[in-house]
Amino acid sequence: LALAITAALSASLSAYSTSAQAASMQTTGRLVMQRVMSMIRVAMLHDAYDPNNAGVTLLNPADSNHPLHTVGLVMRMPDGSTIRIWWQVNKAYGNADLGDLMYQKIGEDTATLVEWVRCLRDAGNQPYVFTLASRTSNTGLMLSRATLDLVIEPEGVAGTAIERARGANGE
Numbered sequence: 130l131a132l133a134i135t136a137a138l139s140a141s142l143s144a145y146s147t148s149a150q151a152a153s154m155q156t157t158g159r160l161v162m163q164r165v166m167s168m169i170r171v172a173m174l175h176d177a178y179d180p181n182n183a184g185v186t187l188l189n190p191a192d193s194n195h196p197l198h199t200v201g202l203v204m205r206m207p208d209g210s211t212i213r214i215w216w217q218v219n220k221a222y223g224n225a226d227l228g229d230l231m232y233q234k235i236g237e238d239t240a241t242l243v244e245w246v247r248c249l250r251d252a253g254n255q256p257y258v259f260t261l262a263s264r265t266s267n268t269g270l271m272l273s274r275a276t277l278d279l280v281i282e283p284e285g286v287a288g289t290a291i292e293r294a295r296g297a298n299g300e
Contacts, residue, residue, distance in 0.1 A: 150283060158281050161230065161243050165214060165277055172204035174269040177261055178213050187263040187270050196274065198257035200248070205269075211235040216248055216258040226256065227282060247280040 169175070178201035179185040185199055201215025213235070218228040222245065230246045233239040248256035260276040 174205040175272045178203040196260045196262040198251045199259050245282045
């Protein structure tokens with residue numbers, strides 16, 4: 130009887146932990162999305178950003194009929210500051226599609242906004258999280274449309290905990 134109660138209690142605690150982690154990830158994702166979208170709306174000027182490719186820009190897209198896929202965005206804020214937000218692979222995760230969403234106000238330290246973010250891949254197999262379309266104004270580039278595809282993966286430890294809760298054979 131004690132063994133059965135212990136097993137049931139253990140399963141309940143494991144299910145609670147998994148649910149709590151999922152709720153936390155959803156809340157984090159929602160807060161980051163709100164913050165990033167707020168910055169995009171407030172910014173006066175925008176351009177694509179890729180720390181590994183200085184040639185990525187909205188000025189001369191390779192195909193002007195389609196939005197530009199990119200890993201990052203740079204924005205000029207009303208106070209004159211410049212902010213960069215970008216995705217970068219994190220080799221510690223062991224997957225080229227997993228990385229972190231980074232934030233930097235130029236002249237200040239870089240910060241991680243969200244860890245364990247999965248990128249998407251374009252037709253040329255290049256990673257991206259932003260899809261941008263722009264228009265030019267008298268002052269420079271402004272976005273006519275921006276999409277941030279934010280896919281947050283559960284941490285590796287949580288993933289293995291879920292598998293242990295289900296059983297190695299899918300039981």
